[in-house]
Amino acid sequence: MTDTRWRPVKRTRTFEEVLAQIEHRISEDGLTAGDRLPAERQLAEQLGVSRSSVREAMRVLETLGVVSSQAGRGPDAGAVLVSRPDTALADLLRLHLGLAGLELREVVDTRLMIERWAAGHAATARADTSALAAAYAGMAGARTPEEFVEHDTAFHCAIADASGNRLTGAIMRSLRDSMRRYAVEAVERLGDTSPLQADHERILTAIAAGDPEEAARAVTDHLALAYPSLRQETP
Structure with missing residues (x-):
């Protein structure tokens, strides 16, 4: 089932746009440490971008200490928030x-x-x-x-x-x-x-x-x- 809260992004400066939407969702949904973001494939489909753009955005967030990326399937897939921005x-x-x-x-x-x-x-x-x-x-x-x-x-x-x-x-x-x-x-x-x-x-x-x-x-x-x-x- 598609989550309509994720909106397709413009193709210019794609990974920055992905970052902006993730930041917006964290703020809008009141997400906290321990909550999980959608899996990479699912997030790419919902945003209408390539998985590489999502992966690059996740790398930035992981470097900043906002998320921890870990392998998984089903409900265990997706990066986990480890701190507030x-x-x-x-x-x-x-x-x-x-x-x-x-x-x-x-x-x-x-x-x-x-x-x-x-x-x-x-x-x-x-x-x-x-x-x-x-x-x-x-x-x-x-x-x-x-x-x-x-x-x-x-x-x-x-x-x-x-x-x-x-x-x-x-x-x-x-x-x-x-x-x-x-x-x-x-x-x-x-x-x-x-x-x-x-x-x-x-x-x-x-x-x-x-x-x-x-x-x-x-x-x-x-x-x-x-x-x-x-x-x-x-x-």
């Missing part, structure tokens, strides 16, 4: 950041712009702060700098998620992953993490209270504490 985007952004050889100041400055905006929007929306609170508690119980940074990363990514903008969340994850080593070094340099925890509590309180100006100020002060050598000199 926003997760793959974070991985791709992280790779590009690494290849670009960006300076730490560039990454921190970008992070500051994003987090100030995200914290302000989260506070204005009175967003759910449960993920922030959980990460804050995790930092309090951390026994090593690496463990502290793991929960610290979750805290700051939760700020981005609370803004309601999924792309902001993906960018923040890639930025944090790209500077993980520097974050661990910052924690080791400080030794006592209580000042950082005080900053996190201030950020959490401001967002929960719906105070966007204080939330943005708290983020700015926190990054200045964590990376003192990168503080902007006041004229």
